[in-house]
Amino acid sequence: MSDRVPTFRIATIPGDGVGREVVDAGRAVLDEAARLTGGAFALDWQELPWGSAYYGETGRMMPEDGLEVLKGFDAVYFGAVGWPGVPDHVSLWGLRLAICQGFDQWANVRPVRFHPGVTSPLRKADDTELDWVVVRENSEGEYAGLGGRNLSARTGGEVAVQSSLFTEVGCERIMRFAFDLARTRTTKKVTSVTKSNAQQYGMVLWDDVFRRVAGDYPDVETESVLVDAMAARFVLSPENLSVVVASNLNADILSDLGSALAGSLGLAASANLNPERRYPSMFEPVHGSAPDIAGTGVANPIGAILSGALMLDHLGQPAAAEAVRTAVDAVTASGTLPRDLGGTATTADVTAATVAALGETLSSSRPEEVHAAR
Numbered sequence: 001m002s003d004r005v006p007t008f009r010i011a012t013i014p015g016d017g018v019g020r021e022v023v024d025a026g027r028a029v030l031d032e033a034a035r036l037t038g039g040a041f042a043l044d045w046q047e048l049p050w051g052s053a054y055y056g057e058t059g060r061m062m063p064e065d066g067l068e069v070l071k072g073f074d075a076v077y078f079g080a081v082g083w084p085g086v087p088d089h090v091s092l093w094g095l096r097l098a099i100c101q102g103f104d105q106w107a108n109v110r111p112v113r114f115h116p117g118v119t120s121p122l123r124k125a126d127d128t129e130l131d132w133v134v135v136r137e138n139s140e141g142e143y144a145g146l147g148g149r150n151l152s153a154r155t156g157g158e159v160a161v162q163s164s165l166f167t168e169v170g171c172e173r174i175m176r177f178a179f180d181l182a183r184t185r186t187t188k189k190v191t192s193v194t195k196s197n198a199q200q201y202g203m204v205l206w207d208d209v210f211r212r213v214a215g216d217y218p219d220v221e222t223e224s225v226l227v228d229a230m231a232a233r234f235v236l237s238p239e240n241l242s243v244v245v246a247s248n249l250n251a252d253i254l255s256d257l258g259s260a261l262a263g264s265l266g267l268a269a270s271a272n273l274n275p276e277r278r279y280p281s282m283f284e285p286v287h288g289s290a291p292d293i294a295g296t297g298v299a300n301p302i303g304a305i306l307s308g309a310l311m312l313d314h315l316g317q318p319a320a321a322e323a324v325r326t327a328v329d330a331v332t333a334s335g336t337l338p339r340d341l342g343g344t345a346t347t348a349d350v351t352a353a354t355v356a357a358l359g360e361t362l363s364s365s366r367p368e369e370v371h372a373a374r
């Protein structure tokens with residue numbers, strides 16, 4: 001970083017499909033946020049061409065020293081990965097999960113935000129304040145990658161074992177993260193998602209650790225809910241949720257449900273955090289590469305833009321992050337909606353509108369507010 005303007009080095013990995021389109025949109029908005037803060041911070045982007053096309057050329061989703069390359073950056077801004085012709089488990093494990101695991105990005109934060117002007121399939125969203133955040137254990141659980149396939153020589157007799165891994169350390173750190181986050185919110189409550197009735201080892205450990213950690217946070221309300229009941233709860237009574245902590249798979253599914261309830265998968269943002277900051281953290285929309293709409297210019301860039309806001313929070317720029325969120329709300333409120341939200345705006349239209357709204361938001365902020373996060 002220079003002495004005069006703190007400059008953050010960001011690695012961008014657009015990846016595949018709409019990843020390219022939404023990452024470009026996010027960069028345009030974040031660059032404008034940096035410019036409008038008048039020297040509070042700057043972003044120095046370096047793009048890395050990793051993904052399925054790279055795999056086609058090299059047989060790898062990223063170079064062998066990919067993690068070494070990324071270590072030199074302050075953060076990673078990611079699009080999406082996955083393309084027909086490359087098996088999904090190869091593309092996911094070769095790039096996104098390789099980064100999450102290699103950098104111990106054990107906390108995946110996925111806010112569920114409801115936006116003005118966006119029709120939610122939930123009737124109660126019309127007159128009820130809804131706002132919760134899913135905290136996903138991002139390093140073990142059902143996605144630990146443990147197992148194997150054997151006995152393929154027996155025609156029709158192959159077996160596969162896929163084991164979940166739950167460690168006390170892994171459970172404890174994600175639960176403390178969830179409780180610490182709850183303390184920063186208006187409703188100080190953590191809901192643990194479990195399945196300990198059927199998964200009598202891993203999920204019972206999860207429950208035990210939850211109860212123990214809760215003892216250190218007497219000011220935070222707690223509850224424990226089975227994942228199947230939780231799916232119904234998201235739809236029927238989400239108004240009393242604040243922080244929802246869940247295992248890797250359960251949170252993956254529930255957060256997609258949450259974003260669909262908010263209006264579309266295209267809205268959902270996420271942060272893959274290494275909270276100790278030993279390694280860079282990674283910010284990405286929740287959605288995938290959407291091959292069905294890739295290249296048509298209609299992808300909703302809001303999930304990527306809001307992931308950029310989470311990155312600004314992480315980089316110590318909360319005023320700019322909040323300005324980006326306010327600008328997005330102004331755009332949806334004005335009716336500039338992409339196709340997945342029932343509108344006709346293109347990716348470029350939504351991006352331009354957000355850049356313009358940002359100008360209004362930040363120019364109406366007092367300079368000391370914008371610089372407050374320095």
Ligand SMILES: NC(=O)c1ccc[n+]([C@@H]2O[C@H](COP(=O)([O-])OP(=O)(O)OC[C@H]3O[C@@H](n4cnc5c(N)ncnc54)[C@H](O)[C@@H]3O)[C@@H](O)[C@H]2O)c1
Nearest residue numbers: 080081082083088265266287288289290292293299300340
């Ligand atoms: N984090 C990731 O990189 C990630 C996450 C999920 C899926 N994937 C990969 O993406 C590929 C496609 O998977 P999928 O179809 O199950 O999920 P997907 O999220 O790509 O698409 C699901 C549906 O949502 C729509 N959609 C997604 N993003 C959108 C956006 N920004 N704007 C408007 N509509 C959007 C798509 O058009 C599609 O109809 C697969 O290869 C999968 O493995 C990657």
